[in-house]
Amino acid sequence: LGVFFIVSLSIVSTLRSYLYQPNQDFRSTTQNRITRLQILQTVIPTLEERIVIKGIARVDVLQALIPAVEQLIVLKDMDQAERQLKIKLNKLKPDVPMQEQFQALILEKAWLEENLPELKTKSAAAKSLHQIDRQASEQDVLMEDQFQALTFEKAELEQDLSERKAQAAVAMKSWPGKAGLLLNELGYQMTGGLGGRVFSLGVDRWIGMEGVMAISSYPQKSNALFLTALTERSGIGEVTMYQKICQSIYQTADTIKYQFASLPGAAAFFYYTGSLWAVFFGMFLLTLMAVYGEYLVHYLTGNVLLCALVGMNAANAIAQLGVVPRQLLIHFGMLFGAVVIIWLLQSRQLAGIHRKLSRSKTPAKHGNPSQN
Numbered sequence: 617l618g619v620f621f622i623v624s625l626s627i628v629s630t631l632r633s634y635l636y637q638p639n640q641d642f643r644s645t646t647q648n649r650i651t652r653l654q655i656l657q658t659v660i661p662t663l664e665e666r667i668v669i670k671g672i673a674r675v676d677v678l679q680a681l682i683p684a685v686e687q688l689i690v691l692k693d694m695d696q697a698e699r700q701l702k703i704k705l706n707k708l709k710p711d712v713p714m715q716e717q718f719q720a721l722i723l724e725k726a727w728l729e730e731n732l733p734e735l736k737t738k739s740a741a742a743k744s745l746h747q748i749d750r751q752a753s754e755q756d757v758l759m760e761d762q763f764q765a766l767t768f769e770k771a772e773l774e775q776d777l778s779e780r781k782a783q784a785a786v787a788m789k790s791w792p793g794k795a796g797l798l799l800n801e802l803g804y805q806m807t808g809g810l811g812g813r814v815f816s817l818g819v820d821r822w823i824g825m826e827g828v829m830a831i832s833s834y835p836q837k838s839n840a841l842f843l844t845a846l847t848e849r850s851g852i853g854e855v856t857m858y859q860k861i862c863q864s865i866y867q868t869a870d871t872i873k874y875q876f877a878s879l880p881g882a883a884a885f886f887y888y889t890g891s892l893w894a895v896f897f898g899m900f901l902l903t904l905m906a907v908y909g910e911y912l913v914h915y916l917t918g919n920v921l922l923c924a925l926v927g928m929n930a931a932n933a934i935a936q937l938g939v940v941p942r943q944l945l946i947h948f949g950m951l952f953g954a955v956v957i958i959w960l961l962q963s964r965q966l967a968g969i970h971r972k973l974s975r976s977k978t979p980a981k982h983g984n985p986s987q988n
Contacts, residue, residue, distance in 0.1 A: 626805035629813055633801055636876055641784030643801045644809050649773055649780075654863075656770040675732065678725040681706055685718045823935045824881025830862035831880060837890030845888050850940040858938055880938035902937075906930040916959040926951065 633642040684706050688699060703710050708717060787793030805813065831837065845857055856877055858864075864878040886898035910927045914920070929951060933944050960966050 622806060622810060625813060626802055626810065629805045629809070630798060630802045634798060639788065641780050641797075643780075643784075643797060644804055646777065646780050646784070649777055653770065653773045653777065656766055656773070660766055660770060675725065675728045678721055678728070682718070682721050682725065685714060685721060689714045689718060823879055824883055826862065826878070827858075827880030827884030827938060828887065830858075831884040831887045834861050837888055839889050842886070842888035842894070845885065845938070846941060848940050848942070850943065856939050877939045879936045882934045882937040885938035885941070902934050906934060913955050916955060917962060919958070922955065922958070926955070 629644075633644060633647070636642070637647075684702065685708065688694070688702060688708075700710070702708075708714075784797065787797050848857055850856060858880050859877055862878050862880070882899060882902055883895055886895040906927065909930055910923045913926045914923050929948070933947070937944075
């Protein structure tokens with residue numbers, strides 16, 4: 617059983633990788649590098665900003681700090697406990713005279729204001745060119761070291777991915793090349809990638825968890841966003857709204873041929889509103905619809921297998937709710953349309969009509985042939 621599990625999981629993972637991204641390097645080792653590069657592309661500008669913009673932010677701090685220090689100098693009769701509290705809150709040096717700290721802060725503010733245009737220029741350069749001011753203070757040394765290490769890692773990843781892209785482009789032009797990539801991916805899935813794949817099942821198949829995390833961190837939640845998601849249409853070559861919110865890997869798939877999507881789940885879908893009450897009442901309503909939908913099917917047909925089929929469809933739709941939900945109306949419309957047809961076929965009235973029609977078309981077996 618263990619061997620079959622490993623082999624089947626590896627084969628499925630390999631085919632999923634290939635079918636989801638058929639026109640590019642689909643190998644997991646490449647996709648892992650792409651994911652890491654995307655992380656670095658987000659982290660590095662953040663570090664740059666924290667290093668370079670520090671002087672700009674310091675101006676705003678000084679505008680509030682200098683009057684507080686001046687107050688400590690002027691008010692000689694201030695309560696000692698209150699004075700110590702103000703010194704602590706403003707992160708002043710208790711063993712250095714206030715007058716000296718006041719003069720130092722004024723000089724610092726004057727220098728920053730004079731050099732503010734240059735700092736802003738460096739900030740813009742840092743954001744666009746990934747460069748930083750080399751004259752960092754001692755407290756920023758660790759941050760600067762992290763920045764340099766991450767920058768080197770990013771450069772190495774970009775070079776490695778460029779080489780892999782060129783190799784995959786050549787291999788994908790022939791069936792032997794594709795077979796080689798598939799065998800390479802299968803080998804990885806059965807060895808190094810197996811552990812990660814097994815553990816990832818807890819997240820990849822826990823539908824709704826990723827969606828809740830993604831929507832919770834999305835800052836623009838509103839009723840208008842929920843309405844947009846509720847009425848969204850899917851189209852060839854288009855990417856649904858949630859794929860952009862969760863930064864799904866399926867954004868890079870060939871949307872002309874395939875329609876793959878990450879799924880937010882019902883709870884995350886209702887949290888588009890930003891209201892937990894909307895989540896509560898939305899889930900409550902879906903639960904009632906699922907339960908009483910089964911009751912309705914059983915009432916109409918008395919068929920427990922049909923009830924199980926409808927219940928399974930309802931549970932699956934709720935778990936995967938969120939990507940173009942309006943299309944579910946078509947699906948369930950067809951499903952319940954079939955239920956109504958079965959109910960009509962089973963109904964006594966329709967059976968009576970059928971028997972009458974059958975009798976009227978059956979020729980009499982006795983009597984005058986001319987009369988018949």
